[in-house]
Amino acid sequence: MTRRRLVTALLVLAVLALFALPLLLDGGAEYAGTDGQATAAIEESGYRPWFESVFSPSSAEVESGLFALQAALGGGVLGYVLGRLRGRRQAARPDQQPADDT
Amino acid sequence: MHIAEGFLPAPHAIGWTVAAAPFVVHGARAVAREVREHPESTLLLGAAGAFTFVLSAIKLPSVFGSSSHPTGTGAGAVLFRPPVMALLGTVVLLFQALLLAHGGLTTLGANAFAFAVVGPWAGYGAYRLTRALGAGLLPGVFVALALADLATYVTTSLQLALAFPDPAGGLAGAAVKFLGVFALTQVPLAVGEGLLGVLLFRVLTVNARPELERLGVLPPEPAPTEERA
Numbered sequence: 001m002t003r004r005r006l007v008t009a010l011l012v013l014a015v016l017a018l019f020a021l022p023l024l025l026d027g028g029a030e031y032a033g034t035d036g037q038a039t040a041a042i043e044e045s046g047y048r049p050w051f052e053s054v055f056s057p058s059s060a061e062v063e064s065g066l067f068a069l070q071a072a073l074g075g076g077v078l079g080y081v082l083g084r085l086r087g088r089r090q091a092a093r094p095d096q097q098p099a100d101d102t
Numbered sequence: 103m104h105i106a107e108g109f110l111p112a113p114h115a116i117g118w119t120v121a122a123a124p125f126v127v128h129g130a131r132a133v134a135r136e137v138r139e140h141p142e143s144t145l146l147l148g149a150a151g152a153f154t155f156v157l158s159a160i161k162l163p164s165v166f167g168s169s170s171h172p173t174g175t176g177a178g179a180v181l182f183r184p185p186v187m188a189l190l191g192t193v194v195l196l197f198q199a200l201l202l203a204h205g206g207l208t209t210l211g212a213n214a215f216a217f218a219v220v221g222p223w224a225g226y227g228a229y230r231l232t233r234a235l236g237a238g239l240l241p242g243v244f245v246a247l248a249l250a251d252l253a254t255y256v257t258t259s260l261q262l263a264l265a266f267p268d269p270a271g272g273l274a275g276a277a278v279k280f281l282g283v284f285a286l287t288q289v290p291l292a293v294g295e296g297l298l299g300v301l302l303f304r305v306l307t308v309n310a311r312p313e314l315e316r317l318g319v320l321p322p323e324p325a326p327t328e329e330r331a
Contacts, residue, residue, distance in 0.1 A: 007304075011297055011300060011304075014297055015294050015297050015301075018290055018293060018297075019163060019290075019294060021165060022163040022165045022167075022290075023163055025165070029167030029168070030167075031163045031164075031167065031169040032168050032169070033168065033169055033170065034103075034168050034170040034255075034284050034287050034288075035103070035104050035105075035106065035204075037283045038105070038258075038262060038280060038283050038284070039106045041279065041280070041283065042109055042262070045269075047109075047266065049106065050111075050112065051107055051108035051206065051207075051208045053107045053203035053206060054207065055200060055201065055203065056203040057202065063202060063203070066201055066202050067159050067202060068159075070155060070156075070158075070159035070197065070201075070202070071155075071156050071159035071160055073152075073155060073156075074153070074154070074155030074157070075152070075156045076152075077151070077152035077155070078149055078156060080148075081145050081148050081149040081152065082149065082305055082309065084145060085145065085305075085306070085309035085310045086305075086309045088309070089308070089309045
């Protein structure tokens, strides 16, 4: 049981380290998006896009807000489902403590 | 991995749309059948879709100096087989193309092919292979999610190389160039995504055991193993 919790904590730490490390090391990198790097490389060859997005967020703030909205929707639904599944398991065994919970 | 709107020449845009369409239609039927025949799967289907939704919204820095986002399509591929993800992944891409100006309608086919077809199938193939070699569920999940992520970005690189061959290096030169942009950056992200998948499935194996047994992800157990208090 405690071992299970330890493994969970280590997994979470590993994920955090994986993405915090580049920021901490900070070798002067800008962390530009790869999608943008690819379009820049294509435009260098003289190619011009022939179709515009039907809707473009008017500013970087609006865009990041919409990305946050997407993450919130996904995270919300995922949390709802996992919460329901966990509640269902606990309701099925009311006599037992939720011992193997993560 | 999003090829931006208008950034594929029309013949390529049409070609990839034609290539991806049957997978997406088949995926839509697979989702409809799953919901009809196993209504109890709806919760987990929602979880699979939500996992892709949240992961593909988050751009993460990579140790190689640029940033990109995971895909999250491997989880649903392991749970429900890849066709289901062809639909769910395309819905995510459509959302991003319409609301975020990320990806596009003309490039939806190519992006869906990389994100919702190749990724899930590569992840599922890797999962089946690792399981066949005797590995447990969680190592299989790790490999599936990491490979689904990586395969998507390799596919995007090859799609761009095909559309924009290098004047000097030709197709191979362009492939190296685009793989240099996408693939290397993606390696740490793929590892992180694999770990997140392991976290998700650790929760699911405890709380969604009946569903996982029915889906064949876990072997059926005749009786609860835990003794009652």
